[in-house]
Amino acid sequence: MRVAVVRFPGSNCDQDALHSLRDDLGIAADYAWHEDRDLSGFDAVFLPGGFSYGDYLRCGAIASRAPILDEVRRFAREGRPVIGVCNGFQVLCEAGLLPGALMRNLSEKFVCKTVWLQAGNRTSLWMRGVPDRPISIPIAHGEGRYLCDQDTLKRLQDDDRVAFRYVDREGRRTPEANPNGSIDDIAGILNEGGNVLGMMPHPERATSELLGGTDGRTILSALSAVRA
Amino acid sequence: MTTVRVTVTLKPSLLDSAGRTVAGSLVKLGFDEVKDVRIGKVIRLQLETYDEARVRAMCDKLLANPVIEDYTIEVEP
Numbered sequence: 001m002r003v004a005v006v007r008f009p010g011s012n013c014d015q016d017a018l019h020s021l022r023d024d025l026g027i028a029a030d031y032a033w034h035e036d037r038d039l040s041g042f043d044a045v046f047l048p049g050g051f052s053y054g055d056y057l058r059c060g061a062i063a064s065r066a067p068i069l070d071e072v073r074r075f076a077r078e079g080r081p082v083i084g085v086c087n088g089f090q091v092l093c094e095a096g097l098l099p100g101a102l103m104r105n106l107s108e109k110f111v112c113k114t115v116w117l118q119a120g121n122r123t124s125l126w127m128r129g130v131p132d133r134p135i136s137i138p139i140a141h142g143e144g145r146y147l148c149d150q151d152t153l154k155r156l157q158d159d160d161r162v163a164f165r166y167v168d169r170e171g172r173r174t175p176e177a178n179p180n181g182s183i184d185d186i187a188g189i190l191n192e193g194g195n196v197l198g199m200m201p202h203p204e205r206a207t208s209e210l211l212g213g214t215d216g217r218t219i220l221s222a223l224s225a226v227r228a
Numbered sequence: 229m230t231t232v233r234v235t236v237t238l239k240p241s242l243l244d245s246a247g248r249t250v251a252g253s254l255v256k257l258g259f260d261e262v263k264d265v266r267i268g269k270v271i272r273l274q275l276e277t278y279d280e281a282r283v284r285a286m287c288d289k290l291l292a293n294p295v296i297e298d299y300t301i302e303v304e305p
Binding site: 099101 | 245246290291293296
């Protein structure tokens with residue numbers, strides 16, 4: 001397993017992602033550049049957080065039209081693992097690889113704190129290692145309010161494609177536990193195949209005790225379970 | 229050369245949280261008549277040749293996100 005951490009101009013969680021994968025999880029990972037057109041030699045894609053292209057036009061809009069996205073689409077189609085975190089989630093939505101959109105937080109504030117998440121889906125390759133208890137993962141975003149129309153929401157629910165919901169420490173869904181006003185308390189969703197995961201919280205910031213927690217490992221360790 | 233103005237706005241059914249904040253600020257400044265504010269984007273394109281279908285394609289492919297936004301196209305005099 002070798003993971004491509006894609007760098008766009010303005011990515012700023014790319015080094016965190018690479019460090020987390022390599023040093024905390026022992027997974028082979030290297031950077032890929034947004035203008036690359038060939039990801040052969042890689043088995044999975046990590047779209048990191050940041051402010052790709054300065055968030056110009058809309059978050060993730062320009063990045064989602066970058067040359068490397070053709071390869072990311074191929075990975076998605078072939079059932080390979082693809083994860084987009086924060087700005088990476090926005091890129092996946094803008095690219096049409098995941099439904100819906102991410103809008104400005106209801107509070108109009110950038111929110112940087114640790115939240116609790118409850119896993120929804122239990123069968124996706126990304127979700128098999130995630131425990132039933134709430135997990136603790138940091139968020140840092142100004143535009144993380146997930147939104148989609150009612151038909152899409154119903155499809156996500158019926159097809160078991162909600163990966164994570166914001167909850168409190170005891171696993172209860174409360175207005176206070178939802179940091180941005182996301183519909184249905186959604187923090188992350190999956191594509192139809194379950195191999196593409198988009199989420200606003202940062203699992204790569206929670207893979208080491210030294211940095212405050214290791215619950216992120218329960219998600220990212222999925223990559224070590226996948227054989228090339 | 230043709231100048232085309234594309235106006236991108238959030239769909240009316242969606243909450244515009246930035247607009248709501250601006251509305252609140254205007255009311256605080258004494259403009260009590262303000263009941264709602266919606267914020268959009270104006271994108272001005274300088275085009276060598278104008279073909280509305282192509283500008284529409286630009287909007288659909290990049291300038292607007294059909295999930296959350298509507299757009300209008302006007303040719304500037």
